[in-house]
Amino acid sequence: MASSSSLILQPLILPSTTPRAAFSRLVFLPRSLSPRLRAVSLSTIAMALRTKFPHVLTVAGSDSGGGAGIQADIKACGAMGVYCSSVITAVTAQNTVGVQGVHPVPEAFIEEQLNSVLSDMEVDVVKTGMLPSPGVIKVLCDSLKRFPVKALVVDPVMVSTSGDTLSSPSTLSGYRDDLFGMADIVTPNLKEASALLGGMQLQTVSDMSLAAKSIHKFGPKNVLVKGGDLSGSSDAVDVFFDGETCYELHGSRVQTRNTHGTGCTLASCIAAELSKGSPMLEAVKAAKAFVENALHYSKSIELGSGPQGPFDHLFRLKSPPYNVAPGLKFQPDDLFLYAVTDSGMNSKWGRSMTDAVEAVIKGGATIVQLREKHMETREFVETATACMEICRLHKIPLLINDRVDVALACNADGVHVGQSDMQARTVRALLGPGKIIGVSCKTIAQAEQAWMDGADYIGCGGVFPTSTKKDNTTIGLEGLKEVCLASKLPVVAIGGIGIGNANLVLGTGVKNLKGVAVVSALFDRESMEGETKKLRSVLERVLSNVSEGTVVL
Numbered sequence: 001m002a003s004s005s006s007l008i009l010q011p012l013i014l015p016s017t018t019p020r021a022a023f024s025r026l027v028f029l030p031r032s033l034s035p036r037l038r039a040v041s042l043s044t045i046a047m048a049l050r051t052k053f054p055h056v057l058t059v060a061g062s063d064s065g066g067g068a069g070i071q072a073d074i075k076a077c078g079a080m081g082v083y084c085s086s087v088i089t090a091v092t093a094q095n096t097v098g099v100q101g102v103h104p105v106p107e108a109f110i111e112e113q114l115n116s117v118l119s120d121m122e123v124d125v126v127k128t129g130m131l132p133s134p135g136v137i138k139v140l141c142d143s144l145k146r147f148p149v150k151a152l153v154v155d156p157v158m159v160s161t162s163g164d165t166l167s168s169p170s171t172l173s174g175y176r177d178d179l180f181g182m183a184d185i186v187t188p189n190l191k192e193a194s195a196l197l198g199g200m201q202l203q204t205v206s207d208m209s210l211a212a213k214s215i216h217k218f219g220p221k222n223v224l225v226k227g228g229d230l231s232g233s234s235d236a237v238d239v240f241f242d243g244e245t246c247y248e249l250h251g252s253r254v255q256t257r258n259t260h261g262t263g264c265t266l267a268s269c270i271a272a273e274l275s276k277g278s279p280m281l282e283a284v285k286a287a288k289a290f291v292e293n294a295l296h297y298s299k300s301i302e303l304g305s306g307p308q309g310p311f312d313h314l315f316r317l318k319s320p321p322y323n324v325a326p327g328l329k330f331q332p333d334d335l336f337l338y339a340v341t342d343s344g345m346n347s348k349w350g351r352s353m354t355d356a357v358e359a360v361i362k363g364g365a366t367i368v369q370l371r372e373k374h375m376e377t378r379e380f381v382e383t384a385t386a387c388m389e390i391c392r393l394h395k396i397p398l399l400i401n402d403r404v405d406v407a408l409a410c411n412a413d414g415v416h417v418g419q420s421d422m423q424a425r426t427v428r429a430l431l432g433p434g435k436i437i438g439v440s441c442k443t444i445a446q447a448e449q450a451w452m453d454g455a456d457y458i459g460c461g462g463v464f465p466t467s468t469k470k471d472n473t474t475i476g477l478e479g480l481k482e483v484c485l486a487s488k489l490p491v492v493a494i495g496g497i498g499i500g501n502a503n504l505v506l507g508t509g510v511k512n513l514k515g516v517a518v519v520s521a522l523f524d525r526e527s528m529e530g531e532t533k534k535l536r537s538v539l540e541r542v543l544s545n546v547s548e549g550t551v552v553l
């Protein structure tokens, strides 16, 4: 091995935010390397270490009113933490009353803009908005063939919500025959879906499903028919079709006039999420949640005198939680051995909460939840802050039961809520996209709602009777299996589980079941570390038997 004196310490100028991050990016190279090789190695390492910033290119029209088009796209991508470049296809004179004029950009100049960005700037995802003529669609298709990107999101903008035409009807065949076949997703609203399908009437959610399936035949990988304008609907329902399954995505309808630009924003958010690496359906859900939240925060903004106002894409900047450092990223396997605290049991055994948390982590707990129903708020925040330090040290996520305020105050990794606590979608809006949210569910319908609300996992139970929740109805192993099979989220089983019966639970080997959550089995014991170790070894044994196909009962 080279001694340290034969190494040179060469700091590279790489993007880094903190002194610690900068230090970890210092590169050691042997002195014996020739200066040329050293230069080559350094540039290779620099390339490898470069932080790639997710990049969406929007190809769309400018909205002088700033609520839709290019302006909405740039703000939406910025809000989602993604870089956004723009190729402008037309300049519109537009306000809250409607569209007063459209000035198309010459096709050759659109091509020049596409060339400039795509040839140089490592675009991940292209999102299209207003493409005013068939010639523009052709120019775009040709550019995308020359410069392929990871994903293409096509929002087939045709008519503004105010009823003004933004692209000529002759673009319909360009979309259907050329662009859709290259698209990863197309996102027509009701009017656009109808126009694409020769005037098909779309009045119900089942009409939307039919439309999504028909549009899929034009060649895009996925279709989202947006129901913002579905009359008589108390929800905001969109229908997603991936070629196999149709999903109805229900959101709550925000009562506001400020819906100008919702479609542009939705498509840009999908593109932004895809550029960060999200799977398609997750990207669509995150985008829909963003639009709903943005509308909610902006529902009483007053700008302009017309019927449709813009909304505030950057509402999150006003919300302090977004300034806090992100927590640990959720991995479903974190649910394997989930320790839920109980300070009553700690005082019975004469130990502090921090000692208890440290002991279960040392014993092999993979995630910790502070569940304190009676602790005073100040003591709770102090305890949680101290526990956070321990959990950070061991890289174990710490969640707070119910108390979003306490989670924010100590910058916990997330919150676990029950059916009578704050709704998960509100928790998500308050905590932001980077935090972990779990929801207690007993039924398939609750599990579906948790998924829609943007939760990361569900806790399912009580599986067996338990002393920590006296009047809790138990669902048994059968109930657990039913919910697990239907759940789109990973599941942790809870309720009366311990060393004696954990094998019955995990041994079901049922889909989505990732682990067990325990309270008394760990905290109501003298040696918490020892008990956790025992439980962990039981779980590991069951897991290896399940993966070998042996049923353990």
Ligand SMILES: Nc1ncnc2c1ncn2[C@@H]1O[C@H](COP(=O)(O)OP(=O)(O)O)[C@@H](O)[C@H]1O
Pocket: 161, 188, 189, 190, 226, 227, 228, 229, 236, 237, 238, 251, 252, 253, 254, 255, 256, 259, 261, 262, 263, 264, 266, 288, 291, 292, 295
């Ligand atoms: N009032 C509203 N409340 C909540 N979500 C809405 C509302 N209006 C539209 N949306 C959502 O905004 C997105 C864009 O839909 P839509 O308005 O139909 O598209 P477009 O703007 O292209 O006409 C969809 O996800 C839709 O469900």
Ligand SMILES: Cc1ncc(COP(=O)(O)O)c(N)n1
Pocket: 060, 061, 062, 063, 068, 069, 070, 092, 094, 129, 130, 157, 159, 160, 161, 166, 259, 260, 261, 262, 263, 264, 265
């Ligand atoms: C330049 C431009 N592009 C797109 C739209 C559609 O707006 P919405 O998202 O409300 O359908 C618009 N009004 N103006």
Ligand SMILES: [Mg+2]
Pocket: 161, 228, 259, 260, 261, 262, 263
């Ligand atoms: Mg709209």
